[in-house]
Amino acid sequence: MVKIDVDEPGKKVLLLGNEAIARGAIEVGVGVVTGYPGTPASEIIDTLASLAKKLGIYVELGVNEKVAVEVAAGASFAGIPSLTVMKYNGLNVASDTVALLSPGNTGKGGLVMVVADDPGGISSDNEQDTRNIAKMLDIPLLEPSDPQEAKEMTKLLLELSAEMGCICQLRTVTRVAHARGTVTLGELKPGQHIAHFDEAYNPAMPTLTKYNPNPASLMHLISLDRLKTIREKFESSEFNRYIGPDKPDLLIVACGIGWVYAHEAVRLLKLGDRVGILKIGTVWPLPEKLVRSYLSRVNKVLVVEEMDPFLERNLMEAASDLPADVPRILFYGKRSGHIEPYGELKPDKVIKALSDIMNLSYQPRDEAYAKKAADLLNTLVFERGGAFCPGCPHRASFWAIKNALRMDGRDGFVTGDIGCYQQALMGTGFYQLRTCQSMGSAAGVASGLGKLGRFGFNQPVIAVCGDATFYHSTIPALINGVYNKSNFTLVVLDNNTTAMTGFQPNPGTGKTAAGEQAQVITIETICKALGVEVEICDPFDLEKSTATLMKQMDGGNLPRVVIMRRECELVRNRREKKKPYQIYVDPVKCAGADCGCNRYCYSVFNCPGLIWNDRAGKAEIDEAICSGCGVCLDVCPHDAICRREA
């Protein structure tokens, strides 16, 4: 792996899009970097955190995205170039502050937010195009198509933001953030900044000659004027370019990863002399003069972009200002259905749209092979679902939760939210989660359910959250529940790390992003301060965990908290590099298919380390996969699973 602070300008290296963004930030002398982990954005902050000390920059993982943006804004107000990083859901959390940073003045430092969209919901629960938020809030936005451009755009935006005093956005998607590409390094510019706050927050104030009780409109006007200036700058941006014939039969307008796919589609279909591509990097505000100069040459346009028809709609708006004698342009894209308006964009979707529009037939392989392939996908090749890792404490926790709810017998259920543990929506967590919205939503939804007694509601409610989620946004929901006397049980699945996004620290781990020691803020201290009863269990102790949950399912009119505390298995394994136990199935004790347990360990407990030997008709341990946790010993009704010291 390349160290991103290599001081060799001109050197070509293979970088992840996120690493390239981190590199861009230090090439332009960033001083403060904040953010909250979220796939596919996390590596930007991870990369910079590991170099923070060496580079003399300040890197912080905020408790949530809103606070992270505010910390970065503070730095920018005081003249320090600042970057803040989040996935798209994070912008939803942060947008309350962002909406008021946008019409204001973000200071001389420069404030750029990198927001990673995840089309197709590859590591997410919904599809959302944050370009719409940028437009709504008048925020200039660039969209890179590969890691090299992600680096260059990060630099430009930090400079633009400092010059114009406005917050700017870099929009990435998974296939840019998480792609590796060849990147040419630029010069490193060590930041030499003196922090001092001397900016008027509200740029409208100095222009007022008399008291105005409501300067919001004036600020809005100022931000619109600023956007106009930026649009003018974008007209000549190097991130916009055209390749193709002077008067093409079809014009493709593409941005971000769409440009890369469009380029390949044109090459593959050998349409280079008939189809032109206008690549737009400055997506908002759209450089309309530039765009119109190309639109006026054609009457067919295909728009290729990731997620919503955002560029497409803005192009149509620009086209509506063309002179009346220009023939009407036919727009193809997500609105026309030539490219699906949902799901991740793929080169094949672009190839298909292009060949349809150009009346070409495209067959990447002969018909017989294609038919065999389709048959295989329909019959033999099943889709794999995800699973908790072997040895994951969450599997044990949900086993205890499932059994406690079943034994309680009052049709109790679990509300959930975002983290590794949301896989309990699926078989690996015994389908226990019944609701799942956002970070912290489990406790909020439970707090509402717990007030429905007056309407006859009597089902026990268990809300689950992870340790990072607890700090991020469960705390307000818990306070809400306590103050309003709501009846639910909060189970904190505390694995002492932010596992899902790459093991980042949080306020419960005692380390900061840059690896410095910090005072642990324990979950139980916070809960006890709220006057809530707290019990702590080791989820691997299934019996005690189940009994504790059953006891805490009843509590009248205050929330109760059970902390299931056990370190993430991946973290443990990285440190200890060995299994705690060697697990094996005693073939004499395992009654196999005749047992009557219906392959309980294999098909119900469902740990990937447990396999079924069809020939022997008995359970087995897959040595290559088993982590040696030994929880399955307590699951087998015949005590056939055994352990010895590893």
Next chain:
Amino acid sequence: MQTLSKDPFNLLITGVGGQGNVRMAEIIGDALQQQGYLITIGDTLGGAQRGGSVASHIRISRETQYGPYIPEGHADIILGMEPLETLRMLAKYGRPDVKTITGIRPISSVDIFGRRANYPDLETVMAKIREMSGQIWIIDAVEEAFKLGNPVYANMILVGALIGTCLLPLNLKSLEPVIRETLGKEFAINKKVLGKGIELAQK
């Protein structure tokens, strides 16, 4: 050292989450990058990082920076760590002349509706892999890795096998600096593991 037999050259590495194929792609990509090729790697993680289908699309070119997805039917080599995943990628990205290098140890899925769907008969899967491939190298990577002391070496055995096929401008020497950088202390054992992979492919 030979050059690319076509441009772009599309290598697809596949397996099940947790088998380490993202790291494999990075090592191969880095080694080719250092020879001056323009490299793009896209990792697709399917529904999940652990236990789900994982594929890394590696685009290798002298001419241009290609995208992170190989278009369907355009893989030149499929390097699979797990037979069903090899077959999945053959069905999506294979073509009659595709070269296949595959491991043979199956990994069952935990979430096939509580495992009501069984893993298909391994012999059938292997027969289909042969049928869909132009040329094939079958390597029992996990078994060989156990012999070398740890099943985690399986992926580096397959990287070795890829070198051994001579389909790409890669050799032990070109990988050495990359592996030294990424795996540090464990360089000696990994060199041995790669050597084993080369040997198995050239048998």
